[in-house]
Amino acid sequence: MKPSNKKSWRYKIHEIIYEADTPMGKLFDIILLILILLSVIIVMLESVRSIDLEYHKLFYVIEWIITIFFTIEYIARIITVKKPKNYIFSFYGIIDLLSTIPLYLSFILVGSNYLLTVRAMRLLRVFRILKIARYIGEGNKLKKALLESRAKIFIFIFAVLIVAIIAGTLMYLIEGEESGFKSIPVSVYWCIVTLTTVGFGDIAPVTPAGQFLATIIMILGYGVIAVPTGIISAQYVRKERDDFVHVNTQSCRNCGASKHRDDAKFCHKCGYELHSETNPIA
């Protein structure tokens, strides 16, 4: 076997696994998606006792087939890529590894096969595979908006936690263990349940003083829910304005008009050429 031949073989596999432009690559990606979905559904159904009792063997066989397929795929990805380390430690590389390990682990640790649902994260590939560039664009925007708001969100969560710790302690002192506020950690948990307006109701204040404090916490939570929303809204509004406006502070040398589009080369008012500092004629 000639080295050039071998290279082309690896190259072919690479094209099938990593790209979705060729018919083979597309087919591979669609099979992959179906297997991921199938695998996630099987792991979920396996946990339903009545269904598992009937189909346990079938599930077991399918799971092993899929896991072996994923294992081969994982190894193939490492072999065919130029810089294996980059892949192994990338987000998708780690997810791919975590998608195969749990079943092997289940020999040692009972129940670890349920962790196979981590495969759900592989579904994120759907965006890359189906080439929905537009959706990826939206996803990136979302990610960027969240990243830019992270300082605000961090402050916000920090403040929520401090409020929850103090209010939780007060609720513990007021309500006591009879009402379900068994300890301060449980009270803090209850406070977060209330502040986030989830309100399970498994624990609820029964004394008038406790209900009064709960009222204050709820109105606080109600007002406070506005904060992250306002942050993200403003972020989005700004982002859209950024895309839309593209104006700069430059003034036309001839007529003095300002607020030109960022990419403007000529004044929109008099047609005079802008960028005069790089233009010796003007």
Next chain:
Amino acid sequence: MKPSNKKSWRYKIHEIIYEADTPMGKLFDIILLILILLSVIIVMLESVRSIDLEYHKLFYVIEWIITIFFTIEYIARIITVKKPKNYIFSFYGIIDLLSTIPLYLSFILVGSNYLLTVRAMRLLRVFRILKIARYIGEGNKLKKALLESRAKIFIFIFAVLIVAIIAGTLMYLIEGEESGFKSIPVSVYWCIVTLTTVGFGDIAPVTPAGQFLATIIMILGYGVIAVPTGIISAQYVRKERDDFVHVNTQSCRNCGASKHRDDAKFCHKCGYELHSETNPIA
């Protein structure tokens, strides 16, 4: 009977059924609305055992009268319209059909008469009938805003589902069946109940580890609720600004650049004079 006469007869019916400009057309539409409302209320009351026991016969008769009326109306709509296919496969055409079928179906399938509540959707006609042009405008804006945000909303729901599947599996492993987390699908259901801040409380974590994970899920959900809100807010704000900021749809004759400022006289890209149609020199 002359054909022209027959045509005018069909035309008259068409005017009454499809339009609301004539007194007869208005009367027809108001009767229709009252019958729709009456029918929905009766179907709802029929399901209340104590009321049904007393008035079963009355309800039965009224329901049949309304259904026959609707059937005749449906046939009349098909006959009098120019292109029946367009009507039959339109949104309202399908709703109109679904509004008559269930009662006939109830001879074969017990309980299918409850599906008559689909008639509630016929109430959407209220907007068209009462000529509340302004409200329809708002409805269209809403629809447009939702349509334009659909990529963002799709990404968002996708992300929520993946988080719910992974967090649900973890909750199942941590809490186990004693706490009500009977299977992974149930746990995923609980996760969505929590992420959306609904929080029924029929299932709630009882172990410290479970409550800790629940806290993280809730704060995540709390932060995440901001995302769709921010998206729609920005969409609305932009829509209103679009009306406000003075950009026009004109293209430059020379280079084809668009989105000029409303008061622009020269292209911002090539300096070519705009408004050439009113300017014979250019």
Next chain:
Amino acid sequence: MKPSNKKSWRYKIHEIIYEADTPMGKLFDIILLILILLSVIIVMLESVRSIDLEYHKLFYVIEWIITIFFTIEYIARIITVKKPKNYIFSFYGIIDLLSTIPLYLSFILVGSNYLLTVRAMRLLRVFRILKIARYIGEGNKLKKALLESRAKIFIFIFAVLIVAIIAGTLMYLIEGEESGFKSIPVSVYWCIVTLTTVGFGDIAPVTPAGQFLATIIMILGYGVIAVPTGIISAQYVRKERDDFVHVNTQSCRNCGASKHRDDAKFCHKCGYELHSETNPIA
């Protein structure tokens, strides 16, 4: 007694009751506020059995004193105002009447004295009385924003109701009476509880199909909560921009600069006088 004298007597009372500029007027208003608050608190405490048993007589006496005071005040307001009809049928006139009637009614109808809590609405006077012009301004803005959004909000509530009726019927068919979905009206009630993310949990789906449908309803509700928020946000943003920007589309005749403040008389760029059409010199 001279008529001029009598007029001045009525005028004095008017000044005390309706205005808060004189020391007497201020004192009257503060006493009024305290009595309103006291009365609301007493009615609330009266409903707590343990407290009522002990202080019933005291509460009874205070309530009658306050009611007689309010009755006298109501009559005085009618007598001293110029156009009594305007007052009687105004918002505050109706509230004032409703604040006195229930106790008299309690001779005939048991329990109607609890309706005295309608007096809480009299507390809205606090804004007028304490002359917090700024707060009233905010209140008016809020009212205006809500009024301008009323078409959108109406559409929105209408859509929510139609979704709730259809989804409620489906839940009734899927879950049945054993799970608490006793009738379609109850199911619709549950749907609204879920769509609004309140989630009491007194009724909750137990079948897999019901939980699946509930998941869809919740995600729908989650996405939908964004809509009214987005509407109000955009409304507020626009309102603030309206206050803030005040720019017009006028261009300076001399230098062509645009986006002048609405009240600008001179160009901000060259100092040339604007409004040339009303200025024959320019």
Next chain:
Amino acid sequence: MKPSNKKSWRYKIHEIIYEADTPMGKLFDIILLILILLSVIIVMLESVRSIDLEYHKLFYVIEWIITIFFTIEYIARIITVKKPKNYIFSFYGIIDLLSTIPLYLSFILVGSNYLLTVRAMRLLRVFRILKIARYIGEGNKLKKALLESRAKIFIFIFAVLIVAIIAGTLMYLIEGEESGFKSIPVSVYWCIVTLTTVGFGDIAPVTPAGQFLATIIMILGYGVIAVPTGIISAQYVRKERDDFVHVNTQSCRNCGASKHRDDAKFCHKCGYELHSETNPIA
């Protein structure tokens, strides 16, 4: 000991306690943060009976060590600062005092040691200590946005309370004590639980009329949640726009008009030339 020497000794301590620029100061701050966290965790764990039974003595000792450390720190802060009164009555001064008192108080009042969780507020120092200027900036923005919206938020809470009192009374009259609506205060509490979409479900309407009123309250609450969000969103958007739109704080020397465009050379009101300080002619 020379006074200059003593001064330098006090100065050194001041530098260590109040600043974080020197290695010693940094070390001190990090130890402080760890002790605060440790103390809060211990107080929380102490309330969990099973853990407390095992480690009670250990917790007791650690708590006393930390409290003595905090007491010494508090005294050192007072001694070394120039104006002790300013520190003592500042926000952090009061928090620092409240962080030490509860344990001493526990000799007299059983359970007051739980109030040590107020130490959680000392964690706010983390922002100052770790010099996360950016995060502080965000925090200040948040505080400013909240302060500027306080009139709106006050109006909003006031309106929510009046609605809750009136709706609560109606629910009490409709549902009665059998459904858990034991008294008007409890009903008002339930109303706030519902309006804020928390929905514990410990109390829930069971009569059709009660469920109907609850539906109205929920839709109201659903629409109303949009209001604080809209307020904060608009506040944030405006704040960002303030940075963006080029208005300055300059006043016209001639007529006093302000809020000129950043690039304005002449007053938009009177045409008087601006920037007179750099312009000797004007």
